[in-house]
Amino acid sequence: MSAQIETREKSLQRHSPNQNHLLAALPAEDFARLLPLLELVAMPLGEMLYEPGQQMRHAYFPTTAIASLHYVTESGASAETAGVGNEGVVGVALFMGGDTTSSSAVVQTAGHAYRLEGRLLKQEFNRGGFMQGLLLRYTQALMTQMSQSAACNRHHSVEQRLCRWLLLTLDRSQSNELVMTQELVASMLGVRREGITEAAGNLQRSGFISSRRGHIAVLSRVGLEAATCECYDVVKKEIRRLLADVQHRQDGITASHR
Amino acid sequence: MSAQIETREKSLQRHSPNQNHLLAALPAEDFARLLPLLELVAMPLGEMLYEPGQQMRHAYFPTTAIASLHYVTESGASAETAGVGNEGVVGVALFMGGDTTSSSAVVQTAGHAYRLEGRLLKQEFNRGGFMQGLLLRYTQALMTQMSQSAACNRHHSVEQRLCRWLLLTLDRSQSNELVMTQELVASMLGVRREGITEAAGNLQRSGFISSRRGHIAVLSRVGLEAATCECYDVVKKEIRRLLADVQHRQDGITASHR
């Protein structure tokens, strides 16, 4: 096997729609139909996928990227309502029938995603097969995140919410080091940057994280889990419950990438 | 026409599935199929329709009642994530595939609703007709409420949130007098009872509402709209947009009730 082919194989392996849990869970037949319609795209940090109220063109199935659904108030304050990683898809409004949302979607962690034209996603959804059920269950998981955010924003401290957010982001990440500024985290949680500085300082002093300029490394998952509020667990368990049957397909397509 | 028959006609008119916007919007054929499966139930104030995590038996289409979806934290604090009146249905998880939710549903304003067995709702949903699209669009409206609640809880004052809540409740009510204690309102907004007393006092001094023991009467809708945050408008417009095609059916069934 030549080095070139190996590189090509590696590249194929590095980026595969199967890295997205929803796509990976599709029956081989459905997956094969969708595959030629999927387009790999790079998602740079900060890119805005949807502006509130604007027509949505594509749905995005993240593989390594993480997106954040959040709402920006008239006065410019913002708050994340849910996050989307490789466990889900950005753009549920496309098949829910609304076509637009009042919230915006931005890339919170740079990476890749497979995008699918809205019309095609809707078409696939309307076939009513496995994919429909899958997307609906995922949408319900999204609703859990949203309502949990509402309660969490109301009752839990900045430090607790930071822990929750770090854990959820970590679950969607490959490494345990997150590349992001405190400013960005602050805008996600809808608090002042200084609030994050302080909370992160506490967590660092406790030895749970290590914070450098533009980087946050998680040292003790257990520590964060002890310091967070119940919301993390609720969201995580609900995702797991609703998407319990989501397992990687073991078919020829996957095999050829191994 | 005897008095008795008139009474009976009145009773029929008083309670009709058509009072629920979703049911009223169904094509005559779909409506006729559903009608014998619907069961009118009284919903007393405070009744808990769903407990978190429990199997849901029925979906509820409110006519005069209003329900509140809210989350209760481990420490007992609570927060409403969305409200449901005659514009919607309680129990979307039934057709979304989850069967349970982590939030609970309680009756916030006493009244009536038509309930439908979960299995039957799911069946109807899976026919994939008009009802499916309608329910999906309603679900998206629900998501808007949830994410708006998250942002609103984070950034707006108690008084603003009280105004938003009063207006949304008023839109779902028949009269402009709401029958509920400040204690109850407080638990909906997830704040202390004293906070509501104070905010309500301000609004009363402004002449926007009139507050008696267990009753809140809205005197100036315009005043409340000026005092509330943007969130009210966003939610209302989104409901209107998504359910724009929801109009009362003008068919024989409706006519026979006139």
Place this chain on the structure above:
DNA sequence: AGCACACTGTTCGTCACCGCACGTAGACCG
């Protein structure tokens, strides 16, 4: 009528978080 209870109004100390302002230190670039 009278009692009991639940709802409302008010007060006071406390605290988490805000907004602002300023100092410092990595990182990138010419």
Place this chain on the structure above:
DNA sequence: CGGTCTACGTGCGGTGACGAACAGTGTGCT
């Protein structure tokens, strides 16, 4: 290598909401 920009750390006054405690008052029950 020195300059500049962006990110991080800190301090300070202000404040909205909290928690607890208590005093009136409408409502329903006996």
